[in-house]
Amino acid sequence: MSPRPRIKKRSNWPENLHEPRPGYFTWRDPRDKKTHILGRIPLAQAIHEVTEANVIVAKGKVTKTLAERISEEGKTVTDLIARMSTDIKASTLASRKYHDEEIKRAFGSKECRDLTVTDASDLVEALRERGKLRWAQAVRTRLIKVCAKGVALGWMEKNVAEITEKVAVKVQRQRLTWTNST
Template structure:
C-alpha cells in the first residue's frame, strides 16, 4: 500500500534505493533532513508545524489585541515615516524600502524583540547558500539600521541590536579588472566617433560611471566640471590633464566632441534622430553600457573565470594609470576618503609585477650582482 505523505514532507531516493525524508522549516525556509523512517519523519513534521501554528496564532492575537509590538507594526508606524522624513538620495530611499518590505515578509508578525540573532543569521545563511552573499550583507545592514531606529524610539532597550551581533557575510568580488592592453583592444573596435569619445572621456576623467558620462557637459573656465551622480561630490578637472601612458589629452578629446557642430550642452550626444532620442540629446547610460559590452565581445577579451568587466572598470584602470604619474587620484575620483580610492587601486589578482633586473634604485641594486653560488647569510 502506498504511503500517504502529509503536506510539507518531501522525499528523495538515494543511489542505493533508500528513501530519505526532508522538510522545510516553516519560519526560516531552510531544508532539514528527517532520516529514512517514515513514521518518525511524520511525527517530527507534525510537531514542528503545530509549534509554528501556536507561535503564529499568538503573534496574530497580539497584533489584533494591541498587546504586542510586531516587526511589521514598527516598520509601518516608525521606520518608513523616518525614511520619508530623512534627507537622502532617491535611490537610497528606494533601496531601504525594498529591504524593509522583504524583511516584513519574513519577520512581520513576530514581536520586534523576538527577532533574534539566531533567526537573522539563519535567514542570511539561506541567501549565502544560494550564492547571494551581497544580498545577505544588505539584509544585515538594513536590519542593523532598523534596530538602531527601534532603540532610538524606545521600542527596544539600548545596546540590544541583534543584527550587529551576526557575522557579516564575506563577499568575494568576482568581476574582472580591466588592463590597459584590454582597453586598447576594445578601443580598436570602436568605429563610431562617439564610441571613441566615450572611451576617451571615461579613462581621461576617471568618471566611467554611465550616469556621469552621459551627463558630462561642455567645460567652462578651462575646467571640466563633474558632479558624481552616486555621491553628489564634485571635482573640477583642468583640460590640460594628460594620460601619459596613452598620450591622450583631455582638452583634445573635448574639442573632438565639439567637432560635430551640433548645438548640445552634452559632450556625448546624438548626431541624428534615433527612435525617441533627438539630435543633440545626451546618449543614455543604457546605450553606453551596451556599447562597451558589444565592443568587448567584438575584441574577444578573455575574462577567465571572472565576470566580464564593465565600462565602470575603466575607472579603476584610470586610477591606477594616473597613480603612476603621481596624480592625486583621491581628488580626481571625487572620493571623500583615501580608503575608497585604495579599493580602485586593487587589481583583484589580474595584474602581475615584473622584476626589473636593470633597476638602479638603492633598494634593488644588490640584485644585479652576479650570483656566485655561495649560500646567502
C-alpha cells in the first residue's frame, strides 16, 4: 500500500495548521491534541498565528492571539476555590471566605498548574512580615486544602502549599488565674 500523496500547496505550511474546509483554518495543539478554531481568516494570518502558537508551545510561554486562547482554557485558582466544598456550618464558611479572598487577591487569575512553591511562600511571608502570624498560619492551611483539591481534580501536579515552611505562632498572652483574696 502506497502512502497518500502530499499536497504541494501545503508544503510551506507550519506544523499543526489544518484546513478542513476551503478558507477555514484550525490549529491542533500538540500537547493535548485539542483543535482550536481560527475561523475564516486569510492564509497569511493563519500561518502567522499558528507559527506563533508553535513557538509558544515549544518554549512553554504564553503571549497573545491564538496563544491567549490556549492559556484561557486553563483552570485558575479562583475556579478552584469555587469548586471547594460548602457543606459546612455557616460560621466556618464565613471565616473561610476571608481566607479565600486573601488567596484570590494574591493569585486568583493565575492558572493552577502555574502556581509554584515560591508563590505560596511569598504570600505567607508577606503576611508574616506584616506581623499577622496567626492569619498567615490560617491562610497557609486553607491554601494547602485548596491545592489538595486541585491535585485531586487533576488541575495541579503537586500540592505546592504543603511544601512551604510552617508558621510558628508564639502565644503572647497567659492564662488567667483566679486568686481568692478576701
